[in-house]
Amino acid sequence: ETGVTQSPTHLIKTRGQQVTLRCSSQSGHNTVSWYQQALGQGPQFIFQYYREEENGRGNFPPRFSGLQFPNYSSELNVNALELDDSALYLCAGQRGTYNEQFFGPGTRLTVL
Amino acid sequence: RKEVEQDPGPFNVPEGATVAFNCTYSNSASQSFFWYRQDCRKEPKLLMSVYSSGNEDGRFTAQLNRASQYISLLIRDSKLSDSATYLCVVNLRSGAGSYQLTFGKGTKLSVIP
Numbered sequence: 001e002t003g004v005t006q007s008p009t010h011l012i013k014t015r016g017q018q019v020t021l022r023c024s025s026q027s028g029h030n031t032v033s034w035y036q037q038a039l040g041q042g043p044q045f046i047f048q049y050y051r052e053e054e055n056g057r058g059n060f061p062p063r064f065s066g067l068q069f070p071n072y073s074s075e076l077n078v079n080a081l082e083l084d085d086s087a088l089y090l091c092a093g094q095r096g097t098y099n100e101q102f103f104g105p106g107t108r109l110t111v112l
Numbered sequence: 113r114k115e116v117e118q119d120p121g122p123f124n125v126p127e128g129a130t131v132a133f134n135c136t137y138s139n140s141a142s143q144s145f146f147w148y149r150q151d152c153r154k155e156p157k158l159l160m161s162v163y164s165s166g167n168e169d170g171r172f173t174a175q176l177n178r179a180s181q182y183i184s185l186l187i188r189d190s191k192l193s194d195s196a197t198y199l200c201v202v203n204l205r206s207g208a209g210s211y212q213l214t215f216g217k218g219t220k221l222s223v224i225p
Binding site: 058105 | 116144146153154155156157158161199203210211212213214215216217218
């Protein structure tokens with residue numbers, strides 16, 4: 001059990017719409033990261049939040065944004081959806097000696 | 113050059129076989145290393161961290177060669193339940209308290225009865 005949950009599990013949107021994905025992390029995961037995994041690829045780092053502030057960002061445009069709340073929950077917002085945004089979105093909490101990251105079950109987003 | 117490269121696979125092996133996965137990484141500042149496994153349409157799950165001296169967990173052995181920027185995973189006595197995609201992962205410090213995981217594309221393993 002990773003202690004990381006995500007909602008919703010599946011989502012279908014149309015091009016141009018906006019979407020909010022949610023992640024809840026148990027106490028102790030004060031760092032949360034978001035990843036995008038396209039079919040047949042490894043997960044790609046979107047950004048990370050530490051103590052409610054963005055603390056690292058991958059190669060994603062500004063229409064990908066996020067928030068982290070005092071209760072360690074987090075949101076990923078994507079504006080102006082494009083077809084290529086269709087992917088599995090993963091949230092991960094960080095802990096451990098080697099800063100291991102533990103993933104939630106993901107949200108599968110389909111953009112039509 | 114990709115940041116983390118793995119054998120493209122897929123690997124199809126009989127039960128009981130030994131299988132080895134290889135991985136190279138490009139950033140010498142990488143600080144920690146992992147193998148994750150991912151079942152079809154599920155999230156990646158941490159299989160094992162890879163320590164500098166190498167480490168073993170049951171049938172699984174991981175090795176790290178920092179000089180060559182090379183990581184390996186050996187699975188002995190393969191089981192049907194080992195069928196999954198194996199992801200090589202490198203952790204790079206990218207800010208205060210921030211560690212960014214970089215994943216390889218993964219190698220799919222199918223263990224055949």
